[in-house]
Amino acid sequence: MVKERNMWMQALLFFITVGLYGYYWFYVTTKEMIGYKKLDGSPGLLTVLLLVPIANLYAQWKHSSAVEALTEGRYNRVLVFVLWLFFSPAVWFITQWELNKVARQPAAA
Numbered sequence: 001m002v003k004e005r006n007m008w009m010q011a012l013l014f015f016i017t018v019g020l021y022g023y024y025w026f027y028v029t030t031k032e033m034i035g036y037k038k039l040d041g042s043p044g045l046l047t048v049l050l051l052v053p054i055a056n057l058y059a060q061w062k063h064s065s066a067v068e069a070l071t072e073g074r075y076n077r078v079l080v081f082v083l084w085l086f087f088s089p090a091v092w093f094i095t096q097w098e099l100n101k102v103a104r105q106p107a108a109a
Contacts, residue, residue, distance in 0.1 A: 001032075001035075002032045002036055002099055002102045002103045003028075003032070003099075003103055004099075004100045004103035004104060005096060005099070005100065007093070007096055007097075007100075010025065010092075010096065022092075023047060023050065023051070025092070025096075026046075026047055026050055026059075026063070027043050027044065027046075027047040028043075029063075029095055029096070029099060030043040030046055030047070030062075030063055030066060031043035032099060033063075033066035033067070033069070033070050033095075033099070034066060036070065036102065037066065037069040037070055039065075039066055039069055041062055041066070046058075046059040046062055046063065047059070060081060060084040060085075061077070061081055063080075063084070063091075063095075064077040064078075064080035064081040064084060064091075065077045067080045067091070067094065067095055067098070068080065070095075070098055070099070070102070071098050075094055075098075080094065
């Protein structure tokens with residue numbers, strides 16, 4: 001189940017927790033994308049890898065691939081990965097915007 005999240009509240013939580021909320025956000029959004037699109041991967045493992053230098057690149061790549069699957073190719077995984085490297089707030093915005101759109105869709109009968 002994909003949950004709609006207030007983007008302003010997320011920015012505030014990120015600021016208040018000095019960035020720790022970002023790891024929680026990465027875990028839950030990765031879990032939602034993997035579950036929604038039925039992809040392979042472990043959100044917990046990817047979140048741990050996010051903390052490990054060099055291995056974090058793999059976690060970011062897998063997240064980028066999940067964003068591409070979620071958006072059905074509107075955002076290319078290479079573009080999202082490059083954004084991870086140079087301007088990660090853009091990845092947060094794209095990912096959360098797209099997940100919020102999915103969360104607003106009526107459930108299939």
